[in-house]
Structure formats: structure tokens, C-alpha cells
Amino acid sequence: MDENGDLAIGYNIMNVIFLPDGTWKYKVVGHYNPHAPPGQDFTIDEKAIIWESSFTQIPPQFRCTPSCRPGYRKLTKEGKPICCYDCIPCAEGEISNQTDMDTCTTCPDDQWSNQKRDACIPKVINFLSFEEPLGIALTSISMFLFLVTAAILGIFIYYRDTPIVRANNQHLSYILLISLMLCFLCSLIFIGHPQEINCILRQPTFGITFSITLSSILAKTITVVTAFQAKKPGSKLQKWMGSRVSISIVLSCSLIQTVLCLAWLFIAPPFPYLNMRSGTGMILIECNEGSIVAFYCILGYLGFLTGISFIVAFLARNLPDSFNETKYITFSMLVFCSVWISFIPTYLSTKGKYMVAVEIFAILASSGGILGCIFLPKSYIILLRPERNSKKDLRKM
Structure with missing residues (x-):
């Protein structure tokens, strides 16, 4: 931890796998890198997780809000756990091209956000032409x-x-x-x-x-x-x-x-x-x-x-x-x-x-x-x- 109480280094996310002979082993299924760009700091491969065979239902839900799809950003709810947030659409001229992004990215001056707010597209050139x-x-x-x-x-x-x-x-x-x-x-x-x-x-x-x-x-x-x-x-x-x-x-x-x-x-x-x-x-x-x-x-x-x-x-x-x-x-x-x-x-x-x-x-x-x-x-x-x-x-x- 640094002086602010934040993680100064990254860590691996381990999955504990119980073997039939009563032993267990660890498998890396994700990473956390505090120095990565927003939206890329936390990665996890859900398909690589091996759940205990005694689970008969869907794997446990680790958040109280569904993932924010591209074109939206997360807004944490006041007084709620960090995993509870609202999905806010990006403003005009801003995009988010990944799931669960904390902030939207501003498009360059010569580009603008598309209708879904998940990609920047070239701006329309406008002048009085002879053809219009x-x-x-x-x-x-x-x-x-x-x-x-x-x-x-x-x-x-x-x-x-x-x-x-x-x-x-x-x-x-x-x-x-x-x-x-x-x-x-x-x-x-x-x-x-x-x-x-x-x-x-x-x-x-x-x-x-x-x-x-x-x-x-x-x-x-x-x-x-x-x-x-x-x-x-x-x-x-x-x-x-x-x-x-x-x-x-x-x-x-x-x-x-x-x-x-x-x-x-x-x-x-x-x-x-x-x-x-x-x-x-x-x-x-x-x-x-x-x-x-x-x-x-x-x-x-x-x-x-x-x-x-x-x-x-x-x-x-x-x-x-x-x-x-x-x-x-x-x-x-x-x-x-x-x-x-x-x-x-x-x-x-x-x-x-x-x-x-x-x-x-x-x-x-x-x-x-x-x-x-x-x-x-x-x-x-x-x-x-x-x-x-x-x-x-x-x-x-």
C-alpha cells in the first residue's frame, strides 16, 4: 500500500480448485494492474473459473448492477457498495468502447461520437456548395x-x-x-x-x-x-x-x-x-x-x-x-x-x-x-x- 492506502502494485486473481484426492491447487484467472488505463486495470477470464461441483445454481453474482455496456460509464451510488452503480450514457463527443468503463473518452477535434457512443467517427464537412x-x-x-x-x-x-x-x-x-x-x-x-x-x-x-x-x-x-x-x-x-x-x-x-x-x-x-x-x-x-x-x-x-x-x-x-x-x-x-x-x-x-x-x-x-x-x-x-x-x-x- 502507498501512503494513501491504495495498492501500489498489481496482483493476480487466483481460483482455488479442489481435486478429487482431497488436495487443491491454484489457477490464475485474472489480474489487477493499478497503472493500466481506466477500464483495463481489472481483467478476469470468467470461462477459466472452475466452480465447486456442489454448486447447482448459476455462479454467484458479484455485483448488484449488470455490466455497463460500451457507450455508457459507471456512476457509483452514494452510500452503496462499490459494486453498485448506475450506467450513465456518454455525452456527445465522448465514447466508451469497453464494458464497465469508469469514464468516457473525449473524441479528437476532427471526430465525433456515433449514435451508440462507442466509437469516434469523422465529423461532417460543412460549407455552402454548388450541389446542394x-x-x-x-x-x-x-x-x-x-x-x-x-x-x-x-x-x-x-x-x-x-x-x-x-x-x-x-x-x-x-x-x-x-x-x-x-x-x-x-x-x-x-x-x-x-x-x-x-x-x-x-x-x-x-x-x-x-x-x-x-x-x-x-x-x-x-x-x-x-x-x-x-x-x-x-x-x-x-x-x-x-x-x-x-x-x-x-x-x-x-x-x-x-x-x-x-x-x-x-x-x-x-x-x-x-x-x-x-x-x-x-x-x-x-x-x-x-x-x-x-x-x-x-x-x-x-x-x-x-x-x-x-x-x-x-x-x-x-x-x-x-x-x-x-x-x-x-x-x-x-x-x-x-x-x-x-x-x-x-x-x-x-x-x-x-x-x-x-x-x-x-x-x-x-x-x-x-x-x-x-x-x-x-x-x-x-x-x-x-x-x-x-x-x-x-x-x-
């Missing part, structure tokens, strides 16, 4: 909206000499439509197995394309207001009416976002990350943003452009009817703001592939809102009401 229904639905919506935008761009190019296309700077309309096409396509980068290249491209691509979209809307809004003010006698705003000013606004606003994205990539770029602890029985393959501050700076700048565009368009909403595009821009910015304000709490409350799906939905919904509010009314007039596509009728709109 959610990925197929988002991909289909993205491609559909891309094709619709491409068709509208083709309509605007074909009818480029008509008054409704020429109004409010047709080059800005082309830039805005192309940027919306890129916004719909950039959502596809979020789908599929996260790897280093698409983790790096996801957020910067989204940030830059949306900054081009919003700066184009801002330039269109400023063009509308400038055009109205320039018609006043003695106005000095005539020199600000050219397309160069509008394109300069788009380039300068987009350049700021590009610089922010490049700084993000140089300081703390996103990277693929195996999240083994967030999901039960699964490994979440995610893109770690690297710097969450940089991510929210990108969103904040987009919010700034949206706010400026909305304020300018809202203040100019009562201009004469010939300049009523500000009403469509105001409504499109309302849709855009509503989507992204609701996006942030939803994004923070989800994880794994559903977090990615929320961002994709926000990209598609906000881009689709801009497309529908600004360009569908014009496309309707160009295709279905061509008699209204004139300078005279445009002033009445």
Missing part, C-alpha cells in the same frame, strides 16, 4: 439577374439615341448596369469550398463593385440636380455638366474603396479556417475575415455612399417632372438601406454556410432593388410604350 439546394437556388437567382441586367444593357445600347436613354448621362447608365452585372457575379465567389484565393477575393470584390454601383448612382443624382440648376439664367454650373465630371466622381469614390481593400489585404487578409467547435458533429469550413474592423470599414464606406446618394436624391425629389429620376433613385436607396440594415443582425446571429447565404441574399436583393427601381420603368417605356419615348412626353413623366 440552397447553393443551386442562389446560383440560379444570381445568373438570372445577371442575364436580365445584360439584356437591359443591350436595350440601352440599342436605343442609345432615344431621349429616355440620353437623359441623365447615358454613360453613367452603362457603368451602373455593368457594375450591377459584376455585383450579381461576385455573389458566386461566396459559393463553393472556401480556399485561399476565393477567401481573399470575396469581400474586396464585393466592396469594390458595390462602391462603383453606389458612386454611379451618386453621380447620376448630382447630374440631375446640376442639370436643373444649370438651366437657371446666369448659372455657372454649365461647365459641370460634362460626362467627365460624372466619371471623375465614380473613379474617385471607387478609388477610396479600392485603397481600403488593398490595405486590408496587406495588413490582415482573409484566410480559410476550419471551425471544429461551432457545429455539433461537423467541421465548418469558413473564410476568416482576418480583420473584422476592415470588413466593417468596407461596409461603413458603402453606407456612407448610400447615405449621401439618398440625401441628395431625397432633397431633389420635388424637382420638375422632367427630372423625376431622383424619385426612382430615392426609392432604390431606401430598398438598399433596408436590406443592409437588416443584414447586420442576421449576419451576426448565423454561422457556417447560412452566414454566407445571408450575405449572398443581401447582395442579390440590394442589387436587384437598384436594377428594378431605376431601370425597369425605363425599359418598360422603351419596349412597351415607345410613343412616350420622346422629349415632349419625357417632360410630362
Whole structure:
């Protein structure tokens, strides 16, 4: 015995065998090793035991509880002998693969317990793939909206000499439509197995394309207001009416976002990350943003452009009817703001592939809102009401 009263060495379990001639002998039928792993310290071969021939019943029961089978562990009953215990199922992520184990063994980080809790199995790999229904639905919506935008761009190019296309700077309309096409396509980068290249491209691509979209809307809004003010006698705003000013606004606003994205990539770029602890029985393959501050700076700048565009368009909403595009821009910015304000709490409350799906939905919904509010009314007039596509009728709109 050691100082705690525990056995410091092992011992053999002997079976006394009485022979017919009145003598007896000993036979080793088991062992006890206090240094062995839990569950393996006590072993006995019950089939090797030779019982006295006078026994006519089942060999005596040496415990008051049946053996705990694999998947369970022993829990000693308080105030009862040590051979009396309850069999407790192992918790999730733990197993016992032998009979009468005192403790359950925790599975490795990349494995999980099976349903019987008697073996560890590999965790399920989880990410938003192109093959699952959610990925197929988002991909289909993205491609559909891309094709619709491409068709509208083709309509605007074909009818480029008509008054409704020429109004409010047709080059800005082309830039805005192309940027919306890129916004719909950039959502596809979020789908599929996260790897280093698409983790790096996801957020910067989204940030830059949306900054081009919003700066184009801002330039269109400023063009509308400038055009109205320039018609006043003695106005000095005539020199600000050219397309160069509008394109300069788009380039300068987009350049700021590009610089922010490049700084993000140089300081703390996103990277693929195996999240083994967030999901039960699964490994979440995610893109770690690297710097969450940089991510929210990108969103904040987009919010700034949206706010400026909305304020300018809202203040100019009562201009004469010939300049009523500000009403469509105001409504499109309302849709855009509503989507992204609701996006942030939803994004923070989800994880794994559903977090990615929320961002994709926000990209598609906000881009689709801009497309529908600004360009569908014009496309309707160009295709279905061509008699209204004139300078005279445009002033009445």
C-alpha cells in the first residue's frame, strides 16, 4: 500500500480448485494492474473459473448492477457498495468502447461520437456548395439577374439615341448596369469550398463593385440636380455638366474603396479556417475575415455612399417632372438601406454556410432593388410604350 492506502502494485486473481484426492491447487484467472488505463486495470477470464461441483445454481453474482455496456460509464451510488452503480450514457463527443468503463473518452477535434457512443467517427464537412439546394437556388437567382441586367444593357445600347436613354448621362447608365452585372457575379465567389484565393477575393470584390454601383448612382443624382440648376439664367454650373465630371466622381469614390481593400489585404487578409467547435458533429469550413474592423470599414464606406446618394436624391425629389429620376433613385436607396440594415443582425446571429447565404441574399436583393427601381420603368417605356419615348412626353413623366 502507498501512503494513501491504495495498492501500489498489481496482483493476480487466483481460483482455488479442489481435486478429487482431497488436495487443491491454484489457477490464475485474472489480474489487477493499478497503472493500466481506466477500464483495463481489472481483467478476469470468467470461462477459466472452475466452480465447486456442489454448486447447482448459476455462479454467484458479484455485483448488484449488470455490466455497463460500451457507450455508457459507471456512476457509483452514494452510500452503496462499490459494486453498485448506475450506467450513465456518454455525452456527445465522448465514447466508451469497453464494458464497465469508469469514464468516457473525449473524441479528437476532427471526430465525433456515433449514435451508440462507442466509437469516434469523422465529423461532417460543412460549407455552402454548388450541389446542394440552397447553393443551386442562389446560383440560379444570381445568373438570372445577371442575364436580365445584360439584356437591359443591350436595350440601352440599342436605343442609345432615344431621349429616355440620353437623359441623365447615358454613360453613367452603362457603368451602373455593368457594375450591377459584376455585383450579381461576385455573389458566386461566396459559393463553393472556401480556399485561399476565393477567401481573399470575396469581400474586396464585393466592396469594390458595390462602391462603383453606389458612386454611379451618386453621380447620376448630382447630374440631375446640376442639370436643373444649370438651366437657371446666369448659372455657372454649365461647365459641370460634362460626362467627365460624372466619371471623375465614380473613379474617385471607387478609388477610396479600392485603397481600403488593398490595405486590408496587406495588413490582415482573409484566410480559410476550419471551425471544429461551432457545429455539433461537423467541421465548418469558413473564410476568416482576418480583420473584422476592415470588413466593417468596407461596409461603413458603402453606407456612407448610400447615405449621401439618398440625401441628395431625397432633397431633389420635388424637382420638375422632367427630372423625376431622383424619385426612382430615392426609392432604390431606401430598398438598399433596408436590406443592409437588416443584414447586420442576421449576419451576426448565423454561422457556417447560412452566414454566407445571408450575405449572398443581401447582395442579390440590394442589387436587384437598384436594377428594378431605376431601370425597369425605363425599359418598360422603351419596349412597351415607345410613343412616350420622346422629349415632349419625357417632360410630362
